[in-house]
Amino acid sequence: MKQNLSDLSLTALAPIVWGSTYIVSTEFLVGFSPMTVAMLRALPAGVFLLAIVRQLPADVWWLRSFILGALNISIFLSMLFVAAYRLPGGVAGTVLSAQPLIVVFLASFLLSSRLRALAVLGALAGMIGVALLVLTPDAALDPIGIAAGLAGATSMAMGVTLARKWQPPVSPLTFTAWQLTAGGLLLVPVVVLIDGSIPVPTLSNLMGLVWLGLIGAALTYVLWFRGIGRLAPSAVSSLLFLSPLTAMLLRWGFLGQSLTVLQITGASLVIGSIWLIQRSS
Template sequence: MNKSQGLGMLLLSLAASIWGGMFVVVKAVVTIIDPITLVWARYLVALVGLGLACHWSRLTWHIRRRDWPLLIAIGLIGNTLSIGFQETGTWLTSAQLGAVVTSATPTFIIIFAHLILKERLTGLKIGAVALATSGVLLIVGVQLTGRQTLLGAGCLIIAALTWALMSVLVKKATAYYPPLQVTTIGTAIATVCLTPIVFSQPKTLLAIPWFTPQVSLSLLYLGLISTALAFVMWNRGLQLLPASRSGVFFLLQPLVGSLLGWAFLDEALTPGFVLGTLLIIGSIWLETRFSN
């Protein structure tokens, strides 16, 4: 493992861990702001941070005409559809079911990376993903209770598929453009797409207490940390590693989410939490130790 691979693994791990913490923050505001409006608002905040970062980085904004379809697809598939379906699915069901369905994302990434990028399928990749997925299932369990619905589960499956496809497309785009630029364009496209939907219900928009500490601080975290910073980290990590190897690190998200839910929301940890954690760590060790 060289330095660039080590940096890629670190960035992917940090991004996934930040997204794990995001569930705690979302729970604090999802009863006040509906999922689609929440995604739109966090993107607006993120665009401010990303715009400043682009200005300080003095990026060159020349985009080849033939690359615009790829960049637009990233914004539509990843930033718009995947995040929108993920928030909606979690809202309709539960964070636990969301984590279970999320565990399918690495498998989808391996498939898309093989089909689109022609990355080689190996037993190590498949084994590491299977190990990490087993860990997620042990951590969150598979018992579905409460508000879980078929619609919510369907939304989460679509979210997992579209996130996997987006990750592979980002790997392709960052071969030509900086991750900061790819992230900014994708976020801008998603914001433009969501704006008509949000403004179609002006009364709901005006009724939200935007400037209360609970809402404003949550949006600052979701926009600047969970979106701007974490997306740039994830996209940079994808640039440094094969796309098919990124999925294992994505599964740190439910691990961190479960820990923070226990620490801040008094959510119980399942008996399999310790074993599940060891399996996820073991899968990352396999990736780190034996992958080229």
């Protein structure tokens, strides 16, 4: 039980740090397109970790690394930014919060895990909690944005499930290096086609990129994939509810935004949903 709590705590650090992405991007990376930020976040971090582990994939792990890199990094981030551009932030966040629910069903199908009603209930409660946290009354819906959000949620849900199914013969550090590098490389042609060039970074830009790359990618993905190898997929994915909760708290603490009763209720639902899913696991 104590080991399980330790694994949960370390894994939870990843989505908590990811919750800082919005405030770091808007405060330190003005002028950088979302796709460029995604590529600069993943590729340098992956190459940095590869330089540490000095180990490349072998045999079937070349293909698996690119599949997982695409699902967990390239496709997920691409769809995330399409949704963010086409939808108000609250709607995009709510759609993407469907991921834990998708993981519950994928794990049942691909890993033969028992489909537990408590896990489904917890995932639904978490989605409602996120909606209360981030939705506004005037939120508009866009079919393409919603489709992109669901595609991104499904992509990472599939990545989490397959990463659990394909237990790698290497450490989480090496496994993370392979995926970040593969995912970053797949984003390069997207950046070239869409953005064409990358702005010359200022000191402020570099600070933001270092945070998102070294802390928000290299460190957190190591903790994330370590957790996937030790915990049930539904237990890991439920921790993603902590990202919008962290983002809300950061906006409250650093940007002076006020908290409403609905947001506080949503935060309580998010915490309760995580507890329910952990119980079911």
